[in-house]
Amino acid sequence: MPGAVAGVLARAGVTSGSRLCCCLSGGVDSVVLLHALCEARDGLGFTLSAAHVHHGLSPHADDWLAFCRDLCARLGLPFLSFRVAVRRDDPQGLEAAARAARHAALAQVACDWLAFGHHQDDQAETLLFRLFRGTGVRGAAAMAEMEPPADGRAGRLRPLLGLRRARIAAWARERGLAWIEDESNADPRFARNDIRHRIVPAIEPAFPAVVPVLARAAGHFREAGELLDQLAALDEAACGGTMLERDALLRLDDARLANLLRWQARRHGAAAPSRNRLAEALRQLRGTAAQHPLRLSLGALACCAYRGRIWLEDAEPPVPPAPQPWCGEPRLPWAGGWVAFAPAVGAGLSRAMLERGAALRLVPRASGLRLRMAADRPRRSFKNLCQEAGIPAWLRERLPVLEVDGVPAWAGGIGCAAGFACAPGEAGIEPVWRTRA
Incomplete structure (x- = not known):
């Protein structure tokens, strides 16, 4: 286990000057990750800390916080904790709201890398969850083993992503480790739990290797997504940069044009626009005279066409500053x-x-x-x-x-x-x- 974790850290370029923070929920995955990181630290020499997010959704949340704090005290590790308020009426669902609140809190940690305890079963479940919701190639890539630091944000590492849940639990038992069980993980009302406890077990008799196969498929989707991103970057450069030249852009076919606008939307920090909104925007861009200004809604962004240029901007643009x-x-x-x-x-x-x-x-x-x-x-x-x-x-x-x-x-x-x-x-x-x- 420490060897597998150290291998991921080495591929990410973690060195003696790096600062890692383990995202510690108290469950078996994050507890195993924390111990494996402690052992890997001896060889690589990086600085290690841990952080826990208190969501307030369980009556046992205070006990989980105390468990994580005590564990880090025994290991001699710096410990941070965050209390967040989770919207119970979020239109994306409680799981998504909790995830968003958690990541917003962890973004405050001063470190180079955030390390998460996601494993291969999580990867397979994430892929199925997204496919059931009609995701595209990028969404089907699921989670990456490594996401480098960018734009002032800490990088993300998932050192256990190649390991099965059962192997992680077995390693914890062999070491006599203690962990907590989140009762919500057994609640079938949550879609991911239903995939984990009902759908995947129903598939496994016919396809015993379904979990590693799905995880491998996510890797293929990731490669395809990276190639689409490279194509978008080439198309952007050929169309004049961030402010796109209208004539050059409209010479692209619809698939490449949509791919470029989705890529620009992600770089803008927004979710990719829906297929219907994007299709309507393309229809209007192609069907409207060049001299006619356009501002087309893509959700959080707007696609603007003016004086031979096309660009994306916030749907609610910034107000002019003071003189x-x-x-x-x-x-x-x-x-x-x-x-x-x-x-x-x-x-x-x-x-x-x-x-x-x-x-x-x-x-x-x-x-x-x-x-x-x-x-x-x-x-x-x-x-x-x-x-x-x-x-x-x-x-x-x-x-x-x-x-x-x-x-x-x-x-x-x-x-x-x-x-x-x-x-x-x-x-x-x-x-x-x-x-x-």
Whole structure:
């Protein structure tokens, strides 16, 4: 057991400088994992701690917390505990709500790796559970043995994922280990318990190796999912990056286009959109004239099409920030996107006029904004300017304005005011507004 665990840690690159935290429920799986990690630590030299999440769902929850605390005290390990409130009316179900609360709590642990006690039977049950719910390739990949740290989040390790539940329990009995039993694990009202206690045992007489075979299938699905992710990355690059070029994107067939948008949604931190929502978005993107702005709901995200670009953004976009000074930085963040300031010649804002300004600020659009876009034209209202520039309604409230000593000199998506425009051949600064970072 310690050898199998150490092998996973070595493949993950765990070294003497690594900080591991064992997610300790008190059940046999996590108790075995904790002891195996203690033994593996002697060879690899990493720092080890444990964390327990008190969900408050069982009348025995306080006893489980005390058990885990005492176990870590006997092993001489630092111990953290978290108390969470679980929504009992969560539309995804109590199990999903408890899982979400647990992971949110564990995300607070200062470590490089969180280690979980999931095993091969858990993997098989997870695959069946997701297939019964109509999952796609990525969902059928179930759990990974290793998820590297990313975006400031600790990595995740499942060192027991290749081992059967029975083998883990046998090792615990041989060592004389104590653990707790969660009575909810026998409750058939929970779908996973029904799979574990009724469905898998019903399959095993005909297919004795059903658990390792399902676990192996999850690995195949994972490989397929990784290839789809690689294809999405290639397609994104070919379509101009995060802000996708409309013409290039629509040359992809529906399957590749949907794969790319799902991949972008996950990178955005959102769940992949449903098949029906995605199909409707593709229908409208292909059936609407290029000059017509679109904002299509994909659930937590919206798919936006504007001026030859297509991108995903939060369905409830960030509000514009408070006014912020511009002191020559190459870019400033703005409402989930950014404004870049690129050197130019004969285009954009006059550098000389900007340098003469005492206070340059990026501000939200003020009520009553009017701009003169050419010396021989009258000042126009913000509404008229947006209509002429084709700026859709959903972008107007987020539009950035650059003020020079309180006077609007540039508005995102609209352009430069005539009084600040760069003359031909003159050194200038050209602001560029991107709605997504």
